[in-house]
Amino acid sequence: MQVTLEHTNSSAIAAALVRARHQSGSPAMDMVLTLIVVCDDETVTDALAAATTLSREHPARVIGVILGKRTGAADLHAKIRVGSETSGESILLRLSGRLVPHAESAVLPLLLPDSPVVVWWPGPAPTDPSADAMGALANRRLTDAEAAPRPLRSLQASAKAYTPGDTDLSWTRLTPWRALLAAAYDQVRSPVTGGVIEAGPGNPAGVLLESWLESRLGVHVSWKKIESEKIQRVVLTTARGDICIERDADDSATFSVPGAAPRTVPLPTRTLAELLAEDLRRLDADEVYGATVQRLVKA
Template identity: 50%
Template sequence: MKTDLTDTTASKINKALVLGRRAIGTPAVGMVLTLVIVTDEENAYDALKAASDAAHEHPSRTLVVIKRVSRSPRDRTRSRLDAEVRLGADAGTGETIVLRLYGDVVDHAQSVVLPLLLPDAPVVVWWPVNAPLDPAKDPLGALAQRRITDLYANRDPLGVLQARIRSYVPGDTDLAWTRLTLWRSILAAALDQARLEVTSAAVEAEAENPSAELLARWLEVRLRVPVQRVATPGPVITAVRLGTDEGEIVIDRPEGAPATLDLPGRPTRTLALMVRPTAELIAEELRRLDADDTYAVALRGQGSGAGEGAAHV
């Protein structure tokens, strides 16, 4: 069920939600959080598709905030709120409200979003593009327990990474870090099997790759060794090499999902190390709503005081 509202208000949107639930016989219970997606018109479809897929695991109320800039100078000062309220088959397992803001209300999006949040439920804000440098101080970010950004959406991801280091507060996270989950799991398992002291390390990836930089920072803290950054043609991260007195521990993924794991004195193993879609990344982030302390360690790199010894990454 889909209801279009033009030049509306938050109270009218809430009323449309109640009427829609009655019409299709769907209660509001069962939704576990409110996911606020702040995006532009160009990226709204892909972001909403990823959120809808993630909602199969995490039923939620999804608020898509699209800030529209009017071309006419006269219209730029006229506030208007248009909305699409989607329930039932049009919203998957939860509720979806697409909000298009015009004029002065663009600068006060939090006043529109606040009355639409699920009561007594966590709030997560996700910026697929154009994220603020300090998400926690953003008016919408201040409403959330978790704030999700994506360094890949920036022209200068490593420059933005430096800004995020300075602005980090518990609750911040980034999909560039979430993309490393499989790499981190395989590295931890490899070191548990090998039980060797790591004396050197290198991360090989395409130039300016933010995930590679986060992985290198995390390894520097956990292994207490310098990590060399090696530029390759890609795609994304292509290899991690850990030097030991008995030989190299190598995870090599030169051309996509198939990867190999080499441990000293053991046969080569083939692994499935795929590049995961955005829906899987968002679903992973929604599984935990507390602070991601490991991300904070990786973000700050050496000197964070969180090193734990060579065999425990």
């Protein structure tokens, strides 16, 4: 069911939520986390659709926050949705005027008791996510460098400001590549002496992959810049021969390791909801990501 509240405040929203839950017949709550989505009018539709799909794996209270104009009188509108079709519930807050710089004050009373809080910026993120007033409410902060106007600069900023609990979705996008490379090493079991990544310039996932491989393998990994948005090919040189994983057309890759014929393996492009689901499977800090971005800052 859906409830719209105009010129309202947080306690009225919280009361409306409880009422809506009772009316839909299930006063029990099985939500495991609060997900705050900080967005604007452009990104809100896609972001909330992804967050709602996500609620299937991680039942959540999703709070969408649209920050409006900073001028004028403070005003708060809310739209609440409970039950119907998905688990969890969602609140869409539209803030404007002098309330905008204090958005966290409207969100704080709506957080689920005790449960973890995740904040996600589907568009451009603050340069220091954990110092941001909204980011400070959360245990986990998700940024997306690829959605920023200048992806590399955005990644570097969040790397510099890294605080345990931060991750960037470009790291999440990298998981299938990392899984394939780890599986390849499982098969070859021979020290890696060097590597090459072929990807378009300014690809944040490629930068993270380079840093991760260098930190784990202790070798130099070079870049071959090509015309492509995605990572196209990764080669690791070992004493037994080359490991090569190359992206093909339809969501797959060619996987070659020494001592076996090349094979096709899945390398799907995942939806935003799938990426978020992976990220929320763990709500503590991702140490491997931390080590990877910290190396990036030093380099």
